[in-house]
Amino acid sequence: MGALQATVFFFIFLKACCEITDAENAEWKTGTATYSKETEGSIITEGACGYGDLHKATYGKHSAGLSTILFNRGSTCGACYELRCVDHILWCLQGSPSVILTATDFCPPNYGLSADYGGWCNMPKEHFEMSEAAFAEIAVRKADIVPVQYRRVKCDRSGGLRFSLSGNSRFFQVLISNVGLDGEVVAVKVKGSRTGWITMARNWGQNWQCNVNLKGQPIAFEVTANSGRTLASYNVAPANWQFGQTFEGKQF
Template sequence: MGLAAKSYSSLLCMLVLLTTICYSQSNYVSSRATFYQSPDNLGTPTGACGYGEFGRKVNGANVAGVSMLYRNGSGCGACYQVRCKIPKICSDDGVKVVITDYEEGDRTDFILSTRAYAKLAVPNIASKLFPFGVVDVEYQRIPCRYPGYNLKIKVHEYSKFPGYLAVLLLYQAGIYDITAVEVWQEDDQEWKSMRRAFGTVWDLAGPPSGPLSFRAQVSGSGGRKWVQMTDVVPSEWKAGVVYDTPIDQLS
Protein backbone atom coordinates (compact mmCIF):
# COMPACT_ATOMS: atom_id res chain seq x y z
CA MET A 1 0.00 0.00 0.00
CA GLY A 2 2.81 2.39 0.95
CA LEU A 3 4.74 1.54 -2.21
CA ALA A 4 1.65 2.06 -4.36
CA ALA A 5 1.02 5.43 -2.76
CA LYS A 6 4.65 6.47 -3.36
CA SER A 7 4.47 5.34 -6.98
CA TYR A 8 1.24 7.25 -7.51
CA SER A 9 2.74 10.33 -5.87
CA SER A 10 5.86 10.15 -8.06
CA LEU A 11 3.76 9.68 -11.18
CA LEU A 12 1.61 12.67 -10.25
CA CYS A 13 4.68 14.85 -9.71
CA MET A 14 6.08 13.79 -13.08
CA LEU A 15 2.81 14.61 -14.82
CA VAL A 16 2.67 18.04 -13.19
CA LEU A 17 6.30 18.70 -14.15
CA LEU A 18 5.77 17.59 -17.75
CA THR A 19 2.62 19.69 -18.03
CA THR A 20 4.53 22.73 -16.77
CA ILE A 21 7.39 22.13 -19.20
CA CYS A 22 5.05 21.63 -22.16
CA TYR A 23 3.05 24.73 -21.27
CA SER A 24 6.25 26.79 -21.00
CA GLN A 25 7.49 25.59 -24.37
CA SER A 26 4.11 26.16 -26.03
CA ASN A 27 4.37 29.88 -25.21
CA TYR A 28 7.27 30.23 -27.65
CA VAL A 29 6.92 30.71 -31.40
CA SER A 30 9.60 29.49 -33.80
CA SER A 31 11.09 32.03 -36.20
CA ARG A 32 14.38 33.52 -37.43
CA ALA A 33 16.38 36.58 -36.47
CA THR A 34 19.26 38.63 -37.82
CA PHE A 35 20.86 41.96 -36.90
CA TYR A 36 21.62 45.41 -38.29
CA GLN A 37 24.96 47.09 -37.85
CA SER A 38 25.45 50.53 -36.37
CA PRO A 39 28.71 52.29 -35.44
CA ASP A 40 27.85 52.41 -31.72
CA ASN A 41 25.90 49.09 -31.53
CA LEU A 42 22.80 51.02 -30.39
CA GLY A 43 19.37 51.37 -31.95
CA THR A 44 18.45 53.81 -34.70
CA PRO A 45 16.94 57.28 -34.10
CA THR A 46 15.02 57.06 -37.39
CA GLY A 47 12.92 53.98 -36.57
CA ALA A 48 9.40 53.67 -38.01
CA CYS A 49 7.83 53.77 -34.54
CA GLY A 50 8.81 57.43 -34.20
CA TYR A 51 10.69 57.09 -30.92
CA GLY A 52 13.72 59.08 -32.10
CA GLU A 53 16.61 59.18 -29.66
CA PHE A 54 14.55 57.21 -27.11
CA GLY A 55 14.52 54.28 -29.53
CA ARG A 56 18.32 54.19 -29.63
CA LYS A 57 18.95 53.59 -25.95
CA VAL A 58 15.77 52.25 -24.33
CA ASN A 59 16.20 48.89 -22.59
CA GLY A 60 19.99 49.22 -22.75
CA ALA A 61 19.75 49.45 -26.58
CA ASN A 62 18.39 45.90 -26.73
CA VAL A 63 15.88 46.80 -29.42
CA ALA A 64 14.58 45.28 -32.63
CA GLY A 65 12.79 45.99 -35.86
CA VAL A 66 9.98 43.63 -36.87
CA SER A 67 7.71 43.08 -39.85
CA MET A 68 4.65 40.95 -39.03
CA LEU A 69 4.75 41.95 -35.36
CA TYR A 70 4.74 45.67 -36.24
CA ARG A 71 0.95 45.51 -36.78
CA ASN A 72 0.63 48.94 -38.41
CA GLY A 73 2.41 50.53 -35.46
CA SER A 74 0.40 49.02 -32.60
CA GLY A 75 3.29 46.60 -32.03
CA CYS A 76 5.64 49.47 -31.21
CA GLY A 77 6.84 49.35 -27.61
CA ALA A 78 6.03 45.66 -27.13
CA CYS A 79 8.62 43.48 -25.39
CA TYR A 80 9.70 39.97 -26.40
CA GLN A 81 12.02 37.33 -25.03
CA VAL A 82 14.06 35.97 -27.94
CA ARG A 83 16.47 33.04 -27.78
CA CYS A 84 18.40 31.21 -30.48
CA LYS A 85 18.95 27.48 -30.79
CA ILE A 86 22.61 26.78 -31.61
CA PRO A 87 24.07 24.37 -29.01
CA LYS A 88 27.03 25.68 -26.96
CA ILE A 89 26.70 29.14 -28.55
CA CYS A 90 23.20 30.36 -27.68
CA SER A 91 22.31 31.15 -24.08
CA ASP A 92 19.30 29.59 -22.37
CA ASP A 93 17.59 32.92 -21.67
CA GLY A 94 18.46 34.87 -24.80
CA VAL A 95 17.59 38.56 -24.73
CA LYS A 96 14.61 40.79 -23.92
CA VAL A 97 14.01 43.32 -26.69
CA VAL A 98 11.73 46.30 -27.21
CA ILE A 99 10.17 46.88 -30.63
CA THR A 100 11.20 50.29 -32.00
CA ASP A 101 11.18 49.90 -35.79
CA TYR A 102 9.71 48.21 -38.86
CA GLU A 103 12.21 46.04 -40.74
CA GLU A 104 12.03 43.18 -43.22
CA GLY A 105 14.64 40.44 -43.53
CA ASP A 106 15.14 36.96 -44.94
CA ARG A 107 12.03 35.29 -43.45
CA THR A 108 12.88 36.86 -40.11
CA ASP A 109 10.54 38.18 -37.44
CA PHE A 110 13.32 40.10 -35.69
CA ILE A 111 16.14 42.31 -36.91
CA LEU A 112 18.03 43.00 -33.70
CA SER A 113 20.41 45.77 -32.76
CA THR A 114 24.00 44.54 -32.67
CA ARG A 115 23.96 44.70 -28.89
CA ALA A 116 20.78 42.61 -28.65
CA TYR A 117 22.05 40.03 -31.14
CA ALA A 118 25.24 39.59 -29.10
CA LYS A 119 23.14 38.84 -26.01
CA LEU A 120 21.62 35.81 -27.71
CA ALA A 121 24.96 34.11 -27.14
CA VAL A 122 26.58 32.66 -24.07
CA PRO A 123 28.75 35.37 -22.44
CA ASN A 124 32.06 35.89 -24.29
CA ILE A 125 30.91 33.67 -27.21
CA ALA A 126 29.14 36.34 -29.33
CA SER A 127 32.03 36.37 -31.83
CA LYS A 128 31.03 32.83 -32.81
CA LEU A 129 27.39 33.82 -33.32
CA PHE A 130 27.81 36.80 -35.66
CA PRO A 131 29.18 34.79 -38.63
CA PHE A 132 25.83 32.94 -38.82
CA GLY A 133 24.08 36.19 -39.76
CA VAL A 134 20.57 34.70 -39.63
CA VAL A 135 19.72 32.23 -36.86
CA ASP A 136 16.73 30.14 -35.87
CA VAL A 137 15.04 31.54 -32.77
CA GLU A 138 11.99 31.15 -30.61
CA TYR A 139 10.22 34.06 -28.98
CA GLN A 140 7.35 34.99 -26.69
CA ARG A 141 5.63 38.24 -25.70
CA ILE A 142 6.52 39.38 -22.19
CA PRO A 143 5.53 42.40 -20.07
CA CYS A 144 7.70 45.49 -20.43
CA ARG A 145 9.15 46.78 -17.17
CA TYR A 146 10.75 50.17 -16.53
CA PRO A 147 11.50 50.44 -12.81
CA GLY A 148 11.51 54.06 -11.67
CA TYR A 149 9.70 55.34 -14.78
CA ASN A 150 6.04 56.17 -15.27
CA LEU A 151 4.37 56.32 -18.67
CA LYS A 152 5.43 59.58 -20.36
CA ILE A 153 3.93 61.67 -23.14
CA LYS A 154 6.32 63.32 -25.56
CA VAL A 155 5.21 66.19 -27.74
CA HIS A 156 6.75 65.22 -31.06
CA GLU A 157 9.19 67.60 -32.74
CA TYR A 158 6.76 67.88 -35.70
CA SER A 159 4.26 69.70 -33.46
CA LYS A 160 3.59 73.43 -33.96
CA PHE A 161 1.99 75.32 -31.09
CA PRO A 162 -0.93 75.99 -30.99
CA GLY A 163 -2.33 74.62 -34.26
CA TYR A 164 -0.90 71.13 -34.65
CA LEU A 165 -0.14 68.57 -31.93
CA ALA A 166 1.59 65.20 -32.34
CA VAL A 167 2.37 63.01 -29.33
CA LEU A 168 3.81 59.61 -28.56
CA LEU A 169 3.88 57.52 -25.40
CA LEU A 170 7.17 56.40 -23.87
CA TYR A 171 8.00 53.76 -21.22
CA GLN A 172 4.94 51.68 -22.12
CA ALA A 173 5.12 49.15 -19.28
CA GLY A 174 2.92 46.07 -19.19
CA ILE A 175 1.77 43.75 -21.95
CA TYR A 176 -0.96 45.79 -23.68
CA ASP A 177 -0.92 47.44 -27.13
CA ILE A 178 -1.99 51.06 -27.51
CA THR A 179 -4.72 51.00 -30.15
CA ALA A 180 -6.26 54.50 -29.85
CA VAL A 181 -5.50 57.87 -28.24
CA GLU A 182 -8.00 60.64 -27.50
CA VAL A 183 -7.72 64.14 -26.04
CA TRP A 184 -10.39 65.84 -23.93
CA GLN A 185 -12.23 68.74 -25.62
CA GLU A 186 -13.41 70.89 -22.72
CA ASP A 187 -15.59 73.20 -24.83
CA ASP A 188 -17.63 70.32 -26.26
CA GLN A 189 -17.34 68.10 -23.19
CA GLU A 190 -16.23 65.12 -25.26
CA TRP A 191 -13.19 63.03 -26.14
CA LYS A 192 -11.68 63.85 -29.53
CA SER A 193 -9.92 61.07 -31.46
CA MET A 194 -6.32 61.53 -32.52
CA ARG A 195 -5.04 60.01 -35.77
CA ARG A 196 -2.24 57.46 -35.85
CA ALA A 197 0.16 59.46 -38.03
CA PHE A 198 2.75 56.66 -38.13
CA GLY A 199 4.17 54.11 -35.75
CA THR A 200 3.22 55.19 -32.26
CA VAL A 201 2.84 58.91 -33.15
CA TRP A 202 -0.70 60.30 -32.76
CA ASP A 203 -1.65 63.72 -34.10
CA LEU A 204 -4.47 66.26 -34.23
CA ALA A 205 -4.92 69.54 -36.09
CA GLY A 206 -6.50 72.28 -34.00
CA PRO A 207 -5.96 70.69 -30.57
CA PRO A 208 -7.86 71.96 -27.51
CA SER A 209 -6.45 74.84 -25.48
CA GLY A 210 -5.65 74.70 -21.79
CA PRO A 211 -3.98 71.84 -19.89
CA LEU A 212 -4.46 68.67 -21.91
CA SER A 213 -5.95 65.40 -20.70
CA PHE A 214 -5.54 62.21 -22.70
CA ARG A 215 -6.82 58.69 -22.62
CA ALA A 216 -5.35 55.67 -24.38
CA GLN A 217 -7.22 52.57 -25.42
CA VAL A 218 -5.13 49.51 -24.65
CA SER A 219 -5.78 45.98 -25.78
CA GLY A 220 -4.37 42.58 -24.93
CA SER A 221 -5.34 39.10 -23.80
CA GLY A 222 -7.47 40.65 -21.05
CA GLY A 223 -9.58 42.59 -23.54
CA ARG A 224 -9.74 46.35 -24.13
CA LYS A 225 -9.94 49.27 -21.75
CA TRP A 226 -9.21 52.98 -21.49
CA VAL A 227 -6.40 54.46 -19.39
CA GLN A 228 -6.89 58.14 -18.55
CA MET A 229 -4.23 60.81 -17.89
CA THR A 230 -5.65 64.09 -16.57
CA ASP A 231 -3.97 67.49 -17.13
CA VAL A 232 -0.62 65.91 -17.99
CA VAL A 233 0.43 68.37 -20.72
CA PRO A 234 0.44 72.11 -19.87
CA SER A 235 -1.50 74.70 -21.85
CA GLU A 236 1.66 76.17 -23.38
CA TRP A 237 3.21 72.92 -24.49
CA LYS A 238 6.44 72.81 -26.43
CA ALA A 239 7.59 70.55 -29.25
CA GLY A 240 10.19 67.99 -28.18
CA VAL A 241 9.36 68.15 -24.47
CA VAL A 242 8.52 64.99 -22.49
CA TYR A 243 5.80 65.20 -19.81
CA ASP A 244 5.30 62.70 -16.98
CA THR A 245 2.02 60.93 -16.19
CA PRO A 246 0.88 59.19 -12.99
CA ILE A 247 0.49 55.85 -14.85
CA ASP A 248 3.16 53.29 -13.97
CA GLN A 249 1.88 50.38 -16.05
CA LEU A 250 -0.69 49.65 -18.76
CA SER A 251 -2.37 46.69 -17.10
Protein backbone atom coordinates in the same frame (compact mmCIF):
# COMPACT_ATOMS: atom_id res chain seq x y z
CA MET B 1 -13.37 46.14 4.83
CA GLY B 2 -16.98 45.60 3.72
CA ALA B 3 -18.10 42.61 1.71
CA LEU B 4 -18.56 44.66 -1.47
CA GLN B 5 -15.12 46.27 -1.16
CA ALA B 6 -13.52 42.90 -0.53
CA THR B 7 -15.20 41.43 -3.61
CA VAL B 8 -14.09 44.29 -5.83
CA PHE B 9 -10.51 44.04 -4.52
CA PHE B 10 -10.50 40.28 -5.15
CA PHE B 11 -11.54 40.66 -8.80
CA ILE B 12 -8.98 43.44 -9.42
CA PHE B 13 -6.26 41.26 -7.88
CA LEU B 14 -7.40 38.23 -9.89
CA LYS B 15 -7.36 40.20 -13.16
CA ALA B 16 -3.84 41.49 -12.49
CA CYS B 17 -2.60 37.99 -11.67
CA CYS B 18 -4.14 36.58 -14.84
CA GLU B 19 -2.46 39.27 -16.97
CA ILE B 20 0.95 38.46 -15.47
CA THR B 21 0.37 34.71 -15.83
CA ASP B 22 -0.76 35.07 -19.47
CA ALA B 23 2.43 37.01 -20.28
CA GLU B 24 4.67 34.50 -18.55
CA ASN B 25 2.93 31.50 -20.14
CA ALA B 26 2.65 32.88 -23.68
CA GLU B 27 3.30 30.24 -26.31
CA TRP B 28 6.78 30.17 -27.82
CA LYS B 29 6.80 30.65 -31.59
CA THR B 30 9.56 30.08 -34.14
CA GLY B 31 11.36 32.76 -36.14
CA THR B 32 14.80 34.04 -37.07
CA ALA B 33 17.09 36.85 -35.97
CA THR B 34 20.02 38.82 -37.36
CA TYR B 35 21.85 41.94 -36.18
CA SER B 36 23.00 45.21 -37.69
CA LYS B 37 26.26 46.89 -36.72
CA GLU B 38 25.66 50.33 -35.25
CA THR B 39 27.69 52.61 -33.01
CA GLU B 40 26.63 52.94 -29.38
CA GLY B 41 24.77 49.63 -29.50
CA SER B 42 21.45 50.74 -31.03
CA ILE B 43 20.11 49.32 -34.26
CA ILE B 44 19.09 52.84 -35.31
CA THR B 45 18.71 56.36 -33.96
CA GLU B 46 15.39 57.03 -35.66
CA GLY B 47 13.11 54.13 -36.54
CA ALA B 48 9.70 53.54 -38.03
CA CYS B 49 8.04 53.82 -34.62
CA GLY B 50 9.21 57.42 -34.24
CA TYR B 51 10.94 57.10 -30.87
CA GLY B 52 13.97 59.10 -31.99
CA ASP B 53 17.21 58.45 -30.12
CA LEU B 54 16.63 54.96 -28.71
CA HIS B 55 19.01 55.53 -25.81
CA LYS B 56 17.10 58.61 -24.68
CA ALA B 57 13.88 56.61 -25.13
CA THR B 58 15.43 54.04 -22.73
CA TYR B 59 15.12 51.19 -25.25
CA GLY B 60 18.77 51.37 -26.34
CA LYS B 61 20.50 48.18 -27.37
CA HIS B 62 17.40 46.12 -26.57
CA SER B 63 15.55 47.53 -29.57
CA ALA B 64 14.45 45.49 -32.55
CA GLY B 65 13.22 45.91 -36.09
CA LEU B 66 10.32 43.61 -36.94
CA SER B 67 9.45 41.97 -40.25
CA THR B 68 6.23 42.95 -42.02
CA ILE B 69 3.99 40.32 -40.48
CA LEU B 70 5.15 41.15 -36.93
CA PHE B 71 5.28 44.94 -37.37
CA ASN B 72 1.60 45.00 -38.36
CA ARG B 73 1.71 48.51 -39.88
CA GLY B 74 3.19 49.97 -36.72
CA SER B 75 0.57 48.83 -34.24
CA THR B 76 3.14 46.56 -32.57
CA CYS B 77 5.50 49.46 -31.78
CA GLY B 78 6.44 49.37 -28.09
CA ALA B 79 5.58 45.69 -27.65
CA CYS B 80 8.05 43.50 -25.74
CA TYR B 81 9.36 40.14 -26.90
CA GLU B 82 11.50 37.50 -25.24
CA LEU B 83 13.92 35.78 -27.66
CA ARG B 84 16.22 32.81 -27.32
CA CYS B 85 18.48 31.17 -29.88
CA VAL B 86 17.60 27.50 -30.50
CA ASP B 87 18.54 24.45 -32.55
CA HIS B 88 21.99 25.55 -33.71
CA ILE B 89 24.90 23.93 -31.90
CA LEU B 90 27.51 26.25 -33.46
CA TRP B 91 25.84 29.65 -33.12
CA CYS B 92 23.54 29.48 -30.08
CA LEU B 93 25.07 30.17 -26.67
CA GLN B 94 24.98 27.30 -24.20
CA GLY B 95 21.92 27.15 -22.00
CA SER B 96 19.81 29.13 -24.48
CA PRO B 97 19.81 32.42 -22.53
CA SER B 98 17.02 34.81 -23.47
CA VAL B 99 16.85 38.56 -24.06
CA ILE B 100 13.92 41.00 -23.80
CA LEU B 101 13.48 43.33 -26.79
CA THR B 102 11.21 46.27 -27.57
CA ALA B 103 9.75 46.71 -31.07
CA THR B 104 11.04 50.08 -32.30
CA ASP B 105 11.51 49.75 -36.05
CA PHE B 106 10.36 48.08 -39.27
CA CYS B 107 12.57 45.61 -41.10
CA PRO B 108 11.55 46.12 -44.76
CA PRO B 109 11.22 43.19 -47.17
CA ASN B 110 13.69 42.69 -49.99
CA TYR B 111 11.93 40.62 -52.60
CA GLY B 112 15.00 40.74 -54.85
CA LEU B 113 16.61 38.22 -52.50
CA SER B 114 15.53 34.78 -51.39
CA ALA B 115 13.74 34.55 -48.06
CA ASP B 116 16.47 32.11 -47.02
CA TYR B 117 19.35 34.34 -48.08
CA GLY B 118 19.06 38.07 -47.48
CA GLY B 119 15.30 38.45 -47.78
CA TRP B 120 14.79 37.59 -44.14
CA CYS B 121 12.06 40.17 -43.64
CA ASN B 122 10.00 39.08 -46.64
CA MET B 123 6.43 37.96 -46.07
CA PRO B 124 5.53 35.80 -44.26
CA LYS B 125 8.84 35.49 -42.37
CA GLU B 126 8.79 36.18 -38.62
CA HIS B 127 12.09 37.93 -38.17
CA PHE B 128 13.87 40.23 -35.69
CA GLU B 129 16.68 42.62 -36.58
CA MET B 130 18.61 43.18 -33.36
CA SER B 131 21.49 45.34 -32.22
CA GLU B 132 24.86 43.60 -32.21
CA ALA B 133 25.10 43.94 -28.43
CA ALA B 134 21.73 42.28 -27.81
CA PHE B 135 22.40 39.56 -30.38
CA ALA B 136 25.62 38.69 -28.57
CA GLU B 137 23.60 37.88 -25.44
CA ILE B 138 21.99 34.87 -27.15
CA ALA B 139 24.29 33.88 -30.03
CA VAL B 140 27.81 34.03 -31.44
CA ARG B 141 28.54 37.24 -33.33
CA LYS B 142 29.96 35.33 -36.33
CA ALA B 143 26.49 34.05 -37.19
CA ASP B 144 24.65 35.77 -40.02
CA ILE B 145 21.24 34.52 -39.01
CA VAL B 146 20.05 32.22 -36.23
CA PRO B 147 16.82 30.33 -35.54
CA VAL B 148 14.98 31.68 -32.50
CA GLN B 149 11.96 31.08 -30.38
CA TYR B 150 10.04 34.16 -29.30
CA ARG B 151 7.02 35.16 -27.27
CA ARG B 152 5.26 38.33 -26.20
CA VAL B 153 5.96 39.32 -22.59
CA LYS B 154 4.92 42.07 -20.22
CA CYS B 155 6.94 45.28 -20.59
CA ASP B 156 8.77 46.27 -17.41
CA ARG B 157 9.10 50.07 -17.50
CA SER B 158 10.52 52.59 -15.04
CA GLY B 159 8.40 55.73 -14.55
CA GLY B 160 5.18 56.67 -16.27
CA LEU B 161 4.00 56.88 -19.86
CA ARG B 162 5.80 59.63 -21.79
CA PHE B 163 3.94 62.08 -24.00
CA SER B 164 6.08 64.04 -26.51
CA LEU B 165 4.12 66.89 -28.11
CA SER B 166 4.51 68.26 -31.63
CA GLY B 167 2.47 70.03 -34.29
CA ASN B 168 1.12 73.54 -34.81
CA SER B 169 -1.97 75.62 -34.03
CA ARG B 170 -4.12 73.46 -36.34
CA PHE B 171 -2.46 70.10 -35.91
CA PHE B 172 -1.73 68.34 -32.62
CA GLN B 173 0.46 65.24 -32.42
CA VAL B 174 1.75 63.16 -29.51
CA LEU B 175 4.34 60.38 -29.43
CA ILE B 176 3.62 57.89 -26.64
CA SER B 177 6.54 55.88 -25.27
CA ASN B 178 7.68 53.95 -22.18
CA VAL B 179 4.41 52.02 -22.13
CA GLY B 180 4.15 49.18 -19.61
CA LEU B 181 1.80 46.20 -19.61
CA ASP B 182 1.79 44.79 -23.17
CA GLY B 183 3.51 47.95 -24.47
CA GLU B 184 1.12 48.26 -27.39
CA VAL B 185 -1.14 51.33 -27.61
CA VAL B 186 -4.29 50.80 -29.70
CA ALA B 187 -6.35 53.92 -28.92
CA VAL B 188 -5.71 57.44 -27.60
CA LYS B 189 -7.93 60.33 -26.55
CA VAL B 190 -6.87 63.86 -25.59
CA LYS B 191 -8.71 66.49 -23.57
CA GLY B 192 -8.07 70.17 -22.97
CA SER B 193 -9.64 72.21 -20.20
CA ARG B 194 -12.06 73.69 -22.75
CA THR B 195 -12.85 70.51 -24.70
CA GLY B 196 -14.37 67.12 -24.18
CA TRP B 197 -12.46 63.92 -24.92
CA ILE B 198 -11.21 63.95 -28.52
CA THR B 199 -10.36 60.67 -30.28
CA MET B 200 -6.93 60.72 -31.91
CA ALA B 201 -5.91 58.82 -35.05
CA ARG B 202 -2.70 56.90 -35.54
CA ASN B 203 -0.35 58.92 -37.73
CA TRP B 204 2.53 56.42 -37.86
CA GLY B 205 4.14 54.10 -35.33
CA GLN B 206 3.09 55.40 -31.92
CA ASN B 207 2.47 58.96 -33.12
CA TRP B 208 -1.16 59.99 -32.68
CA GLN B 209 -2.83 63.07 -34.15
CA CYS B 210 -5.94 65.22 -34.27
CA ASN B 211 -6.84 68.54 -35.91
CA VAL B 212 -7.47 70.72 -32.88
CA ASN B 213 -5.90 73.73 -31.19
CA LEU B 214 -5.10 72.95 -27.55
CA LYS B 215 -2.69 75.80 -26.89
CA GLY B 216 -3.18 77.52 -23.56
CA GLN B 217 -5.02 74.56 -22.05
CA PRO B 218 -3.80 71.92 -19.58
CA ILE B 219 -3.94 68.52 -21.30
CA ALA B 220 -5.15 65.09 -20.25
CA PHE B 221 -4.67 61.81 -22.12
CA GLU B 222 -6.60 58.55 -22.12
CA VAL B 223 -4.58 55.60 -23.42
CA THR B 224 -5.88 52.11 -24.21
CA ALA B 225 -3.49 49.16 -24.41
CA ASN B 226 -3.92 46.10 -26.59
CA SER B 227 -5.07 44.14 -23.54
CA GLY B 228 -8.12 46.41 -23.34
CA ARG B 229 -7.03 48.27 -20.22
CA THR B 230 -7.52 52.05 -20.32
CA LEU B 231 -5.54 54.58 -18.28
CA ALA B 232 -6.38 58.27 -17.92
CA SER B 233 -3.72 60.82 -16.91
CA TYR B 234 -5.09 64.25 -16.03
CA ASN B 235 -3.15 67.54 -16.17
CA VAL B 236 -0.22 65.82 -17.84
CA ALA B 237 0.87 69.07 -19.47
CA PRO B 238 0.25 72.50 -17.85
CA ALA B 239 -1.52 75.33 -19.65
CA ASN B 240 1.81 76.86 -20.78
CA TRP B 241 3.11 73.70 -22.51
CA GLN B 242 5.10 74.07 -25.74
CA PHE B 243 5.59 71.86 -28.79
CA GLY B 244 8.78 69.83 -28.46
CA GLN B 245 8.28 69.16 -24.76
CA THR B 246 7.82 65.74 -23.17
CA PHE B 247 5.65 65.08 -20.13
CA GLU B 248 5.13 62.03 -17.94
CA GLY B 249 1.79 60.52 -16.94
CA LYS B 250 0.62 57.47 -15.04
CA GLN B 251 1.78 53.92 -15.78
CA PHE B 252 -0.29 50.80 -16.39
